Amino acid sequence: MASTTDIASLAALIGNPARAAMLLSLLGGQALTAGELAEVAGVTPQTASGHLEQLRAAGLIRAWAEGRRRRHALGSGEVAQLLEALHLAVPSLASTPPQALAAAPDPAPRRRAPLALREARSCYDHLAGRVGVALAEALAVEGDVGGALSARGEAALRRWGLDLDTLRAPVQGRRPRVFCRPCLDWSERRPHLAGALGAAILTRALETGWLRRTPGARALSVTPAGREGLRRVFGVD
Amino acid sequence: MASTTDIASLAALIGNPARAAMLLSLLGGQALTAGELAEVAGVTPQTASGHLEQLRAAGLIRAWAEGRRRRHALGSGEVAQLLEALHLAVPSLASTPPQALAAAPDPAPRRRAPLALREARSCYDHLAGRVGVALAEALAVEGDVGGALSARGEAALRRWGLDLDTLRAPVQGRRPRVFCRPCLDWSERRPHLAGALGAAILTRALETGWLRRTPGARALSVTPAGREGLRRVFGVD
DNA sequence: GCGACATTTCGGGCTTGACCGAAATGAGGA
DNA sequence: TCCTCATTTCGGTCAAGCCCGAAATGTCGC
Numbered sequence: 001m002a003s004t005t006d007i008a009s010l011a012a013l014i015g016n017p018a019r020a021a022m023l024l025s026l027l028g029g030q031a032l033t034a035g036e037l038a039e040v041a042g043v044t045p046q047t048a049s050g051h052l053e054q055l056r057a058a059g060l061i062r063a064w065a066e067g068r069r070r071r072h073a074l075g076s077g078e079v080a081q082l083l084e085a086l087h088l089a090v091p092s093l094a095s096t097p098p099q100a101l102a103a104a105p106d107p108a109p110r111r112r113a114p115l116a117l118r119e120a121r122s123c124y125d126h127l128a129g130r131v132g133v134a135l136a137e138a139l140a141v142e143g144d145v146g147g148a149l150s151a152r153g154e155a156a157l158r159r160w161g162l163d164l165d166t167l168r169a170p171v172q173g174r175r176p177r178v179f180c181r182p183c184l185d186w187s188e189r190r191p192h193l194a195g196a197l198g199a200a201i202l203t204r205a206l207e208t209g210w211l212r213r214t215p216g217a218r219a220l221s222v223t224p225a226g227r228e229g230l231r232r233v234f235g236v237d
Numbered sequence: 238m239a240s241t242t243d244i245a246s247l248a249a250l251i252g253n254p255a256r257a258a259m260l261l262s263l264l265g266g267q268a269l270t271a272g273e274l275a276e277v278a279g280v281t282p283q284t285a286s287g288h289l290e291q292l293r294a295a296g297l298i299r300a301w302a303e304g305r306r307r308r309h310a311l312g313s314g315e316v317a318q319l320l321e322a323l324h325l326a327v328p329s330l331a332s333t334p335p336q337a338l339a340a341a342p343d344p345a346p347r348r349r350a351p352l353a354l355r356e357a358r359s360c361y362d363h364l365a366g367r368v369g370v371a372l373a374e375a376l377a378v379e380g381d382v383g384g385a386l387s388a389r390g391e392a393a394l395r396r397w398g399l400d401l402d403t404l405r406a407p408v409q410g411r412r413p414r415v416f417c418r419p420c421l422d423w424s425e426r427r428p429h430l431a432g433a434l435g436a437a438i439l440t441r442a443l444e445t446g447w448l449r450r451t452p453g454a455r456a457l458s459v460t461p462a463g464r465e466g467l468r469r470v471f472g473v474d
Numbered sequence: 475g476c477g478a479c480a481t482t483t484c485g486g487g488c489t490t491g492a493c494c495g496a497a498a499t500g501a502g503g504a
Numbered sequence: 505t506c507c508t509c510a511t512t513t514c515g516g517t518c519a520a521g522c523c524c525g526a527a528a529t530g531t532c533g534c
Contacts, residue, residue: 006327007320008257015249016492021241034511047493049512060326068501069510078326083244085322089297089315090243141385148378148385253522271481284523286482305480305531 013058014086018043019051023060023074027083028218029122031071077194080124084183116219120211123183126198127205131222134236135201136193153234160233162204167196250295251323255280256288260297260311264320265455266359268310270303317361318431321420353456357448360420363435364442368459371473372438373429390471397470399441404433 014020018041025040026032032040038048052072055061060079063072074080120131127135139153149157157164168179181195193201205211210226222230230236251257255278262277263269269277275285289309292298297316300309311317357368364372376390386394394401418432430438442448447463459467467473 004258004261005254007261007323008252008254010327011248011250011257011323012252013248015245015252017242017245018492020245020248024241024244035509038511043492044494045511046495046513050492053512065501067510068508076326078322082319082322082326085315085319086244086248089313089319090247255522272479280522281524282481283483283525287522290482302531307481 010058010060013054013060014083016051017041018047019055022048022051022055022072023079023083026061026072026074027080027124029074029124030218031073033066033069033071035069037072074124077125081194116214116221120220120222121218122202122213122220123192123194125202126183126192126194127202127211127220128183128192129220131230131236132192133190135230135234136191138234138236139193156234157201160204161208162197162200164197167200247295247297250291250297251320253288254278255284256292259285259288259292259309260316260320263298263309263311264317264361266311266361267450267455268308270306270308272306274309311361314362321360353451353458357457357459358455359439359450359457360429360431362439363420363429363431364439364448364457365420365429366457368457368467368473369429370427372467372471374427375471375473376430393471394438397441398445399434399437401434404437 014023021041022037025037034048034052035045037052038045041048041051043051052061052063056063056072056075059075061072061075063070065071074083118129120127120129122128123132126132139149139157141148141150154164179196181193181198183192183194183198192198202211205226206213208225208229209223210229211220212223214221251260258278259274262274271285271289272282274289275282278285278288280288289298289300293300293309293312296312298309298312300307302308311320355366357364357366359365360369363369376386376394378385378387391401418430418435420429420431420435429435439448442463443450445462445466446460447466448457449460451458
């Protein structure tokens with residue numbers, strides 16, 4: 001059982017502006033180097049190094065060597081959920097992009113999210129943006145995103161090649177993962193799909209070439225094949 | 238306008254052990270006085286007063302006068318979700334690699350939760366503990382707690398008097414609330430039901446006298462009528 | 475109004491930890 | 505091998521904020 005001190009010290013880690021900026025910048029799902037993280041946090045590399053070690057020790061991030069630099073990513077889906085929850089608990093922040101916060105430590109004017117980010121982007125390990133929301137709504141039983149998949153949605157996913165039974169089955173020895181979880185989208189104000197299913201959808205969409213990562217950005221671009229496929233298989237436009 | 242610092246300062250608030258203890262003690266859904274909160278936090282009333290004012294200003298708690306004392310409760314469901322998310326992100330509770338477990342420096346004296354709390358308790362606004370978990374599993378489609386309600390579960394809830402259609406319909410002008418959301422139970426390690434449905438179930442169980450609040454504690458006691466009703470209506474023992 | 479109790483305000487001591495400059499370590503590339 | 509670049513370690517400074525004692529404010533019961 002987690003004691004209150006565990007929880008307090010975890011929160012205290014996120015409570016430092018530099019560390020918070022680093023974590024938020026990792027929420028897009030990409031792995032960044034220590035130098036990049038130092039920059040988004042607005043601190044020197046020495047300082048950043050200290051912060052990263054603390055975050056790593058607490059399990060908030062994972063890190064691995066890559067040549068002479070070191071890449072860092074969020075530690076787990078729980079951490080991503082935690083950051084989302086934190087974001088939703090700030091009254092004034094409900095509709096601001098979490099990652100944009102990291103890049104805008106100044107009192108930024110109320111800007112709309114860039115078009116590309118609103119269209120499609122990755123949210124930790126799943127698909128967000130207009131496309132993510134539309135897909136979620138197409139798959140769910142009327143008005144119940146994150147609840148039951150509709151029969152038609154389930155059939156479409158199977159036709160597309162997802163092995164839903166395997167996804168649903170808990171993996172022996174690992175903590176069971178929520179199959180289908182709603183994640184509130186800050187650009188659309190409507191939920192999209194996270195959880196094991198959400199992650200599998202994003203993976204498959206990248207595999208099949210429906211979506212492509214934009215180098216150096218969180219936005220995903222929908223390929224012509226993707227646009228066509230989304231309409232044909234899922235009725236999403 | 239909002240910036241990273243909003244998120245960081247929110248986390249920093251929870252990052253103080255005294256404030257964290259206060260917030261967690263409110264997670265049971267009951268409203269406590271400043272004095273009681275000072276005690277659970279292990280600080281003097283002066284100190285507690287300062288903390289409570291900070292928490293209130295940030296929206297983490299609500300407070301109101303009640304005679305010559307002041308009661309405090311969690312500010313919103315988002316705050317409760319945030320605390321749950323924090324709890325789940327603590328490494329000692331999250332999935333830990335086996336080798337790390339072997340190398341664990343301090344095999345913490347794994348204390349079990351008190352019996353009453355394990356049996357039934359409120360978790361912010363919904364039902365947790367053994368009863369909460371059993372009920373969730375009885376209502377859900379096999380192995381999919383937080384996903385679809387089974388036809389039988391849905392029928393049982395309606396028979397019991399819950400108006401599921403109204404619960405599902407978003408209230409005009411208010412942020413839509415997730416209908417049915419899994420909340421991982423720390424005593425059972427299995428999910429129970431939160432969200433609008435979870436809250437409605439707890440409310441109705443208190444109304445019908447199936448459950449009773451234990452004054453001064455988070456535990457709920459199951460009445461004889463409740464035990465009988467749970468078995469008859471939901472097949473839960 | 476008076477005394478008891480709950481809470482808040484004020485002021486000062488003290489610890490914690492964020493930060494940077496300087497220097498060390500380690501991996502690539504020529 | 506030597507040089508460069510990314511990152512880490514060390515040491516010392518400084519500000520933030522936690523905490524309590526004392527005293528003030530406010531409410532209740534009589």
